[in-house]
Amino acid sequence: MSSLIERMDRHPIVPYIRSSDFAVRKLWRYAERRLLDYLFIYVKEGILQVWVDGREYRFEAGQFCLVQPGSIVILEGATDTITPFAHFDIFYNPERANSFPTKAGQIDLSAYQHLMQPRLNDIYGLEIPVRIEVQQPKKLIETIIIMVELWRQYDASMQLKAHLLAYEIIVTILESYMRNTGGMRAEADPLKWIVAYFSTHLNEPLSVEKMASRANLSESRFSALFKRRYAVSPHRYLLHMRVDHAKELLVSSDLSQEEIANYCGFSDVHHFSKAFRRISGLTPGEWRRK
Numbered sequence: 642m643s644s645l646i647e648r649m650d651r652h653p654i655v656p657y658i659r660s661s662d663f664a665v666r667k668l669w670r671y672a673e674r675r676l677l678d679y680l681f682i683y684v685k686e687g688i689l690q691v692w693v694d695g696r697e698y699r700f701e702a703g704q705f706c707l708v709q710p711g712s713i714v715i716l717e718g719a720t721d722t723i724t725p726f727a728h729f730d731i732f733y734n735p736e737r738a739n740s741f742p743t744k745a746g747q748i749d750l751s752a753y754q755h756l757m758q759p760r761l762n763d764i765y766g767l768e769i770p771v772r773i774e775v776q777q778p779k780k781l782i783e784t785i786i787i788m789v790e791l792w793r794q795y796d797a798s799m800q801l802k803a804h805l806l807a808y809e810i811i812v813t814i815l816e817s818y819m820r821n822t823g824g825m826r827a828e829a830d831p832l833k834w835i836v837a838y839f840s841t842h843l844n845e846p847l848s849v850e851k852m853a854s855r856a857n858l859s860e861s862r863f864s865a866l867f868k869r870r871y872a873v874s875p876h877r878y879l880l881h882m883r884v885d886h887a888k889e890l891l892v893s894s895d896l897s898q899e900e901i902a903n904y905c906g907f908s909d910v911h912h913f914s915k916a917f918r919r920i921s922g923l924t925p926g927e928w929r930r931k
Contacts, residue, residue, distance in 0.1 A: 652764050655733035656807035658800070660742055661792040664724045671716040672745035678730050678758050680714065680742075681810065682706040683785045687722030691715070693771050705773040705781065707814065710758040711871070713748065725789045729807055730758050736889075751873070751920075755885040763836060767818045775817045784809055831856040832866060835875075839882055844906045849875055883907065884920045891929040898925050 659678060663685075673692070682689065682705070689700040692715040693708055699719075700706055708714045718724075728742040740756040750757065761769050775781050788806035791799045835852070852875060853863035867875045883905040890901045902913035917925050 652732040652759050654731055654808065654811060656804050656811060657730040657733075657737045658788075658792055658803055658807055659728040659730070659740065661727040661729075661789050661803070662725070663789055663793075664722070664726055666718050666724075667721050669718040669722075673713055673715045674743045674745055674747045675713050675750050676708060676710050677740050677743055677750060677753055677756050678710055678728050680706075680708040680726065680728055681785070682708075682724050682726040683782060685723040685725060687724070688719040689722055689724055690717040690719050691771065696771075698771050700772070703778065703782075705775075705778075706771060707769065707773050708771060709760045709762065709769070711760060725785055727785070727788065727792070727807065731761065731811055732759050732764070734758070748872075751878075751881045752885075754878075754882050755889060757836075759836060761815070763834065765815065765819070767815075769814065769818050773814060773817075775813055777813075781810065781813055784813075831858055831863075832870060835867070839879055843879075843883055843886055844904050846906070847879060879906075880916060881920060884917055887913070887917060887925065888921070888928060891925055901925070 682691075682700075684700045684702055684704050684706070686702055689706070691698045691700060691706055691708070693712050695713075698706070730737050730740065734740070734756065736756060740753075743750070761767065784806050788803045788810070791803040791806070794800075834855075838852075838855075839847070849860050849864060853860045856863055858866070864875060867878070871878050873881075887901050887905045890896055890904065894901075896904070898913065899910045902910045905913070907913035907916065914925055917923075917928070921928060923931065
């Protein structure tokens with residue numbers, strides 16, 4: 642329980658709606674992309690086909706869809722549809738204004754890992770599915786409709802009210818799945834902890850052997866599961882996170898490159914500079930000046 646509380650403290654729920662609309666469309670299709678934020682959809686009319694990480698779902702009028710960050714999603718209106726939706730962050734990120742709803746074809750988000758939202762499944766140890774079911778669907782429908790209406794007025798006070806309703810939607814979803822699982826149960830997915838673990842141990846030497854042991858998996862099994870989920874090796878993923886954090890420190894602090902290299906887990910400033918340039922195309926000094 643203490644580890645869960647620590648994770649909740651590190652990731653406070655502060656909803657931030659990025660885009661929202663009623664989406665009245667004729668037959669349509671939105672090609673695959675990987676999400677940085679959450680996508681919540683209510684199917685008001687029509688039939689919506691959704692593919693999430695290769696699995697197909699069919700949604701009809703009155704149903705709700707939630708796609709979590711990091712997932713690859715394809716959307717298709719099998720009929721004319723009305724699908725009120727919202728792209729939003731759930732957890733606070735100081736750089737949230739720089740994030741964006743990804744476009745069709747955007748799969749490799751390694752350059753934007755600092756903007757990637759944590760998944761509810763990872764933070765709370767729940768299995769929240771793509772097809773959301775709640776005890777009071779009529780109330781949830783009313784909430785999302787009002788939220789979209791408020792958001793579309795593009796008035797600061799109205800959008801603040803929309804954020805409050807987004808918070809209500811999040812709580813409704815969490816309550817439904819905490820209740821269904823008898824509270825916050827032990828994590829079954831061996832990789833649920835990994836992204837949060839990387840984030841809080843960037844400056845430490847992390848080996849595949851150590852991570853596999855923590856997940857109770859062999860090194861080969863751990864590496865295979867990781868690459869299947871994140872499309873890169875654990876080392877590559879961690880390296881991008883370290884470079885992304887270094888980018889933030891270069892522009893937001895007066896720390897020396899030696900200090901930043903140490904904070905971000907590089908063995909020395911030469912290793913830091915070489916890795917930074919290989920990934921970003923610039924040296925740390927050039928990035929800071931830019």
